[in-house]
Amino acid sequence: MIDPVSIITDSWNYLIVICLMMGGLFIVISQNNLVKKLVGLAIFQTSVFLFYITVGKMAGGTAPILLDSADVAYSNPLPHVLILTAIVVGVATTALGLALVLRIHAAFGSIEDDEVLTIKAEAALPRVTRAASETDSEARS
Amino acid sequence: MSLAAIIANLPALVVVVPLLLAPVAALIPVSGAAWVIAVIGTGGALISAWLLQGAVTGGVSFSYHLGSWPPPWGIEFVVDAASALTVLIMAALSFVATLFARRALPAEINERDAGKAYSAWLLASGGLAGLVMTGDAFNLFVFLEISALSSIILIALGAGTDRRALVAAYNYLIIGAVGATFYVIGVGFIYAVTGTLNMADLAERIPQVQQDTVIIVGFGFMVAGILVKAAVFPVHIWLPAAYAFAPSAVSAMLAAIATKAALYILARILFTVFAGVPDVTALALEWVLVPLAIAGIFTGTILAIYENDIKKLLAFSSVAQIGYIALAFGIASSAGIAAGFIHIGNHAIIKGGMFLAVGGYFLALRSRVSLSAMTGLGRRMPITTTGFLICGLSLIGLPLTAGFISKLYLVRALIAEDMILVMILVLVSSALSVAYLWKIVEILWQRPEGDDVPLHGDETPALYLPLWILAIANLWLGVAPAPLVDAANRAAMHLVGGIS
Numbered sequence: 256m257i258d259p260v261s262i263i264t265d266s267w268n269y270l271i272v273i274c275l276m277m278g279g280l281f282i283v284i285s286q287n288n289l290v291k292k293l294v295g296l297a298i299f300q301t302s303v304f305l306f307y308i309t310v311g312k313m314a315g316g317t318a319p320i321l322l323d324s325a326d327v328a329y330s331n332p333l334p335h336v337l338i339l340t341a342i343v344v345g346v347a348t349t350a351l352g353l354a355l356v357l358r359i360h361a362a363f364g365s366i367e368d369d370e371v372l373t374i375k376a377e378a379a380l381p382r383v384t385r386a387a388s389e390t391d392s393e394a395r396s
Numbered sequence: 397m398s399l400a401a402i403i404a405n406l407p408a409l410v411v412v413v414p415l416l417l418a419p420v421a422a423l424i425p426v427s428g429a430a431w432v433i434a435v436i437g438t439g440g441a442l443i444s445a446w447l448l449q450g451a452v453t454g455g456v457s458f459s460y461h462l463g464s465w466p467p468p469w470g471i472e473f474v475v476d477a478a479s480a481l482t483v484l485i486m487a488a489l490s491f492v493a494t495l496f497a498r499r500a501l502p503a504e505i506n507e508r509d510a511g512k513a514y515s516a517w518l519l520a521s522g523g524l525a526g527l528v529m530t531g532d533a534f535n536l537f538v539f540l541e542i543s544a545l546s547s548i549i550l551i552a553l554g555a556g557t558d559r560r561a562l563v564a565a566y567n568y569l570i571i572g573a574v575g576a577t578f579y580v581i582g583v584g585f586i587y588a589v590t591g592t593l594n595m596a597d598l599a600e601r602i603p604q605v606q607q608d609t610v611i612i613v614g615f616g617f618m619v620a621g622i623l624v625k626a627a628v629f630p631v632h633i634w635l636p637a638a639y640a641f642a643p644s645a646v647s648a649m650l651a652a653i654a655t656k657a658a659l660y661i662l663a664r665i666l667f668t669v670f671a672g673v674p675d676v677t678a679l680a681l682e683w684v685l686v687p688l689a690i691a692g693i694f695t696g697t698i699l700a701i702y703e704n705d706i707k708k709l710l711a712f713s714s715v716a717q718i719g720y721i722a723l724a725f726g727i728a729s730s731a732g733i734a735a736g737f738i739h740i741g742n743h744a745i746i747k748g749g750m751f752l753a754v755g756g757y758f759l760a761l762r763s764r765v766s767l768s769a770m771t772g773l774g775r776r777m778p779i780t781t782t783g784f785l786i787c788g789l790s791l792i793g794l795p796l797t798a799g800f801i802s803k804l805y806l807v808r809a810l811i812a813e814d815m816i817l818v819m820i821l822v823l824v825s826s827a828l829s830v831a832y833l834w835k836i837v838e839i840l841w842q843r844p845e846g847d848d849v850p851l852h853g854d855e856t857p858a859l860y861l862p863l864w865i866l867a868i869a870n871l872w873l874g875v876a877p878a879p880l881v882d883a884a885n886r887a888a889m890h891l892v893g894g895i896s
Contacts, residue, residue: 306581
């Protein structure tokens with residue numbers, strides 16, 4: 256017989272992971288705003304970080320520094336290191352995504368997905384190449 | 397450094413040379429000089445890959461311990477028949493695309509950004525090579541993201557000619573990041589029950605694990621993530637827009653190598669890492685990969701028939717061709733996997749060549765290459781068009797071209813496994829692909845109704861030589877396919893050998 260209370264208390268971290276993961280993915284899929292999509296993506300990735308850390312942590316475990324006493328429990332350091340790398344990757348992804356949103360805003364005047372799509376359909380004309388527009392502005396001045 | 401030391405470090409050099417030269421290229425503001433750095437980077441990787449392929453041809457496979465940490469504690473680069481072949485194909489194609497980029501890339505982006513563009517270019521090709529070489533499941537994720545982020549930058553550079561490139565790059569970023577995160581979740585589950593990240597070590601420990609559910613969940617997450625990166629139907633949606641709006645040279649490189657690396661990973665995960673749980677992988681192959689591959693073949697082909705924009709048409713055709721490769725892996729016999737590797741090589745030279753030709757058209761027209769804009773170009777750009785046609789005929793699988801060899805081995809593998817219905821579907825889809833190619837061929841030789849559109853500049857060797865290298869490779873591998881077929885057979889034997 257599985258006790259529902261013990262499920263919550265024993266796997267508290269995993270429940271949080273599931274909530275964050277599904278919430279984040281839902282935001283990515285459902286939101287129209289490009290920045291909100293990125294927020295959802297960041298939450299989704301964070302849930303994975305928490306998952307790894309939870310797997311690596313041992314109750315009562317200490318940092319993996321060799322101690323003389325025999326009955327010391329160590330937490331697994333590897334997941335922590337992996338997640339340091341994953342955090343860096345996540346930050347880079349978010350930064351690149353935000354940079355793209357800035358450029359999309361400059362080019363389309365909107366950061367709502369559906370509006371950008373309709374603009375795309377209306378004005379499928381190629382934007383003047385930057386080199387060409389520079390010569391234009393020189394000619395004007 | 398002595399020659400012996402260089403040879404001993406070849407597996408690392410394939411990846412490290414492009415990655416190390418990337419920051420150098422970023423610092424150079426002159427487009428031509430940055431291009432030279434890119435040529436050195438991709439050329440160095442190509443030479444290393446060539447030497448590695450030569451080393452494994454004799455049947456040896458070895459592992460390179462990064463930082464001299466022995467696996468499973470350290471990260472290893474695995475050099476065997478499968479990875480050396482894939483890396484050689486990718487290095488060769490990225491080198492040819494780099495040759496094309498000298499004239500094509502600066503024409504489509506801001507000149508001042510050229511150095512940074514080549515930097516991203518080198519990061520992408522180095523990252524993809526690392527993806528194939530690494531024998532560590534988590535290290536693979538890092539390379540996945542290095543190559544994905546730099547590809548996104550390159551795609552976004554297409555905004556110099558068409559602002560829709562920004563939206564395409566953004567969508568690839570979101571979908572790609574979700575896919576990569578799925579992969580990491582899967583690795584986390586597998587790590588939780590096996591305690592190792594080394595692929596060879598994983599293959600040993602996975603069958604010993606009693607908790608089947610965790611293995612199945614981890615396997616599902618990992619494969620789902622890789623399918624996104626490989627653009628297998630229905631998670632291919634990022635691909636058509638990304639290839640269509642990226643600068644021409646970038647489209648050619650990504651179409652030739654980006655999805656190939658992910659497909660190789662798929663084969664490695666299915667046939668090496670999870671070889672110990674054959675009932676799980678067989679289920680995934682039979683009920684997920686094969687149906688999706690066939691759906692992808694037909695969706696891609698039919699969308700291509702109705703598409704008007706040439707780059708998008710070729711991208712849809714890529715979705716179909718990725719379907720063929722995935723289908724070949726789905727057969728799961730050694731012959732099927734060999735057919736998959738043959739098509740990885742052949743599709744790289746076919747689609748790379750076609751995108752290079754479209755790049756040539758674009759630079760002559762200075763506008764998006766739509767079907768109507770191509771009217772009569774066959775007469776006016778005969779050299780480019782002939783190269784385009786050779787690659788196109790290879791795409792539909794005409795005898796004496798590389799594409800025919802792919803189809804031949806795929807059909808043979810299907811017959812050997814009694815998958816007659818699937819074989820008929822493959823032949824029908826090949827016939828359908830004639831429809832979209834013929835549409836292009838017809839219009840290329842048609843006289844325009846009004847006056848000819850003025851062309852910007854004549855055909856120059858800088859633009860058609862890379863195309864012709866690939867066109868001749870198509871013919872050569874069609875007439876004398878033995879080297880590729882042998883290498884693919886060895887790769888397949890090596891991967892399946894992991895099962896026994």
